[in-house]
Amino acid sequence: MNLRSVKSLSTIRSIVQFCFLFWVVGIGIRFGLFINSVESGAAVPLVSRPPGVEGFLPIGALTSFKYWLVTGKIHPVHPAALVIFVAILIMSLLARKSFCSWLCPVGTLSEVAHKLGSKIFGRNFRVWRWLDIPLRGLKYLLLLLFMKFILLDMSADALAGFLDAPYWAVSDVKMLHFFTDMSVTTIVVLAILTLLSLFYKMFWCRYLCPYGALLGLVSLASPFKIRRDLTGCTGCQSCSAACPSALSVHACNTVSSPECTGCLTCVARCPEQNVLSMQPFFWKKPLPVWFFPAVVVLLFTSGVALGMVSGHWQSSLSYADYQRLIPLLPNLTH
Ligand code: SF4
Ligand code: SF4
Structure with a gap:
């Protein structure tokens, strides 16, 4: 992004x-x-x-x-x-x-x-x-x-x-x-x-x-979840530092916690392109920012x-x- x-x-x-x-x-x-x-x-x-x-x-x-x-x-x-x-x-x-x-x-x-x-x-x-x-x-x-x-x-x-x-x-x-x-x-x-x-x-x-x-x-039960592309992630932890729910986003493949509010702050803060995204499990391609x-x-x-x-x-x-x-x-x- x-x-x-x-x-x-x-x-x-x-x-x-x-x-x-x-x-x-x-x-x-x-x-x-x-x-x-x-x-x-x-x-x-x-x-x-x-x-x-x-x-x-x-x-x-x-x-x-x-x-x-x-x-x-x-x-x-x-x-x-x-x-x-x-x-x-x-x-x-x-x-x-x-x-x-x-x-x-x-x-x-x-x-x-x-x-x-x-x-x-x-x-x-x-x-x-x-x-x-x-x-x-x-x-x-x-x-x-x-x-x-x-x-x-x-x-x-x-x-x-x-x-x-x-x-x-x-x-x-x-x-x-x-x-x-x-x-x-x-x-x-x-x-x-x-x-x-x-x-x-x-x-x-x-x-x-x-x-x-x-x-x-x-x-x-939501199909939408924050998903992390492990290959592009540098482990900088900017996502976790920004998360208002204090979730360890950098350590998850997908964020399943009931504390995740879908605010997308972690997605916005990730410095790498298309590494974090809010995607339904059945959709693999990147979605535009306005979609969610x-x-x-x-x-x-x-x-x-x-x-x-x-x-x-x-x-x-x-x-x-x-x-x-x-x-x-x-x-x-x-
Ligand atoms: S969407 Fe918001 S609450 Fe959920 S992991 Fe990202 S920053 Fe945290
Ligand atoms: S901000 Fe992006 S690159 Fe940094 S740890 Fe989180 S997902 Fe990985």
Whole structure:
């Protein structure tokens, strides 16, 4: 890969990440205006409710996912949560944990925080290896808890009970208030995580995100993997030094780790031409730099488009439902 391609790869990823981040911020602002209409007593909303906001409800999406598996039906309250969740699962199944490094707004902000940290402190920090491995296990432990409580313990009746309840109906409003009306505890926790992200690359993603843990495990089946051409490799280790997941890329023929996010940083940093590549196992020729990013974007947009055209995007809740339910919010605990 030549210098021009390296720059293209970094630029393509930044463009994709920031377009998605701005789209998500736009959704957040639109939803805020919608809820403001309800809370100010307006007879009609200033803007319609954007279903994409349900992408911020991964626990509900997991519940909806099991309900779908058990009953064969898609629950009509917040179906976009399920559509986005399934689209991201399929992305991981086919194109590694690429949601984390190409689309997730938390991942993008973590990268920004880390770059800012490097500028402030003039260096990168790495958690000691003896501590890094057990810390990485934390996100799998959190995932295990969610899997046990939702996928294993909840019966079909319990799932329906949760998805029919007012708590799930207004969970999007609760999530909005989480950001707009933060408690002291929330502010302290977010401040600690931001500080740790300034020091340590992708602290949240690497150690604590159960969603990323799930996608990593699903990505083990992905046909795309980072592949190293042993004959051209000089062993310079630039790939491993640049990998945000601290993987020993220089020592692998193929990178199969669930920690690989498909960010292609290693490919961009390798000084040798066509030695590292993100290839499916059935394709031996070099692929153009835009190919993997195009696959990632296509998989996500196709998943969402399929949800829209199949009628599983708009929630069944009306403006009147929000007017009725929002005053009940302080009393809804589960
Ligand atoms: S191995 Fe390469 S693609 Fe995977 S996380 Fe590391 S730098 Fe990114
Ligand atoms: S950066 Fe390229 S040449 Fe250097 S060790 Fe990694 S794969 Fe080999």
